[in-house]
Amino acid sequence: MKKLSCYSGSFWLGLGATLLTAQLAMASGQSLLDKIKGATEPVDNTKIESAYTLTAKTVQAEETYQGGTFRVLARKDKITRYRCSVCHTDKKVLVKNGALYTHSDIAINHGKGQNKLECIQCHDEKNRDVLSDAAGTKIDFDHSYKLCGQCHFRQKRDWLGGAHGKRETYWAGERVIRNCTSCHNPHSPAFKTKMPETYSLPLDD
Numbered sequence: 001m002k003k004l005s006c007y008s009g010s011f012w013l014g015l016g017a018t019l020l021t022a023q024l025a026m027a028s029g030q031s032l033l034d035k036i037k038g039a040t041e042p043v044d045n046t047k048i049e050s051a052y053t054l055t056a057k058t059v060q061a062e063e064t065y066q067g068g069t070f071r072v073l074a075r076k077d078k079i080t081r082y083r084c085s086v087c088h089t090d091k092k093v094l095v096k097n098g099a100l101y102t103h104s105d106i107a108i109n110h111g112k113g114q115n116k117l118e119c120i121q122c123h124d125e126k127n128r129d130v131l132s133d134a135a136g137t138k139i140d141f142d143h144s145y146k147l148c149g150q151c152h153f154r155q156k157r158d159w160l161g162g163a164h165g166k167r168e169t170y171w172a173g174e175r176v177i178r179n180c181t182s183c184h185n186p187h188s189p190a191f192k193t194k195m196p197e198t199y200s201l202p203l204d205d
């Protein structure tokens with residue numbers, strides 16, 4: 001018993017000393033507040049070392065937001081059939097119903113009736129390795145937000161500002177956000193209604 005109290009005594013002494021040194025350090029101008037007040041330049045948050053490092057592939061967005069740059073999640077490495085030009089060459093297609101064999105998993109459920117979208121409203125008619133907008137401008141698969149944004153400009157504006165979609169990294173470090181197609185399937189962009197998968201059992205006594 002005696003030995004134990006002796007140990008705990010030195011513990012409290014040690015703790016007291018630690019607290020004292022911490023307070024001394026603060027008093028000698030080491031506090032965060034003092035650092036902030038003493039700063040002469042704005043912080044470059046891309047250089048914060050403790051920032052979370054993302055393992056997913058990203059690309060620099062071809063857009064700016066409030067004068068700043070940001071990155072988006074890359075898509076080409078996720079598209080299983082990329083490069084499309086492996087099959088889509090200038091040669092004449094000799095098979096019948098080729099699209100059915102090769103792309104029968106793709107059913108368009110995007111726009112209704114008269115507004116139902118067709119393949120070539122998004123995919124370039126000649127070069128299948130790229131997308132293309134209504135003006136015929138070619139768009140890289142990694143930058144498909146440009147394609148979506150020509151019709152869904154409100155969602156794109158919200159996405160740029162961070163109100164639609166999701167930030168991929170924490171608040172320190174460069175801004176990395178999800179691409180439209182990280183979440184939406186471009187061929188059938190609506191989400192299925194989700195139901196809770198489990199529920200709390202009623203409490204019984």
Ligand code: HEC
Nearest residue numbers: 079081082083084086087088093098099102119120123128
């Ligand atoms: C394994 C071979 C193969 C690959 C890889 C492939 N395609 Fe195809 N695709 C075909 C064939 C065959 C057809 C039907 C013939 C045609 O229209 O050229 C077709 C048709 C299409 C069509 C026209 C469909 C229609 O009904 O007119 C589009 C659009 C298309 N492909 C897009 C793509 C894109 C985009 C990629 C890459 C992400 C891709 N394809 C990769 C074989 C392929």
Ligand code: HEC
Nearest residue numbers: 075079080081082103106108117118119121122144181186
């Ligand atoms: C609303 C625009 C849009 C329309 C309409 C559209 N696509 Fe796509 N398609 C895309 C985009 C964007 C991607 C890339 C998706 C991603 O980032 O994963 C894509 C991807 C693909 C791929 C590659 C899928 C994979 O994972 O291998 C094929 C093949 C394809 N489209 C064929 C077609 C065909 C055939 C049609 C018509 C029946 C069509 N698309 C209609 C926008 C469109």
Ligand code: HEC
Nearest residue numbers: 110111112115121144147148151152180181184186189190
């Ligand atoms: C050429 C114009 C056009 C392009 C490009 C386009 N869309 Fe659409 N989108 C439409 C139309 C039209 C509708 C149907 C609107 C309605 O029914 O009110 C729609 C509907 C949607 C919806 C709502 C679906 C629902 O039923 O709730 C989503 C989500 C969507 N698009 C996402 C995308 C994404 C992501 C892209 C880019 C890959 C894209 N769109 C590209 C025209 C377009």
Ligand code: HEC
Nearest residue numbers: 145148149152155156159164165166178179180182183191
């Ligand atoms: C983090 C995932 C995510 C990203 C990234 C994302 N969306 Fe959405 N989007 C959603 C969800 C969730 C909804 C709501 C779906 C619902 O209510 O059924 C939605 C809804 C929509 C709708 C339907 C109308 C509305 O506002 O509810 C459109 C159109 C749309 N998104 C377009 C886009 C476009 C264009 C981009 C890229 C610029 C984009 N989305 C990026 C998740 C995302």
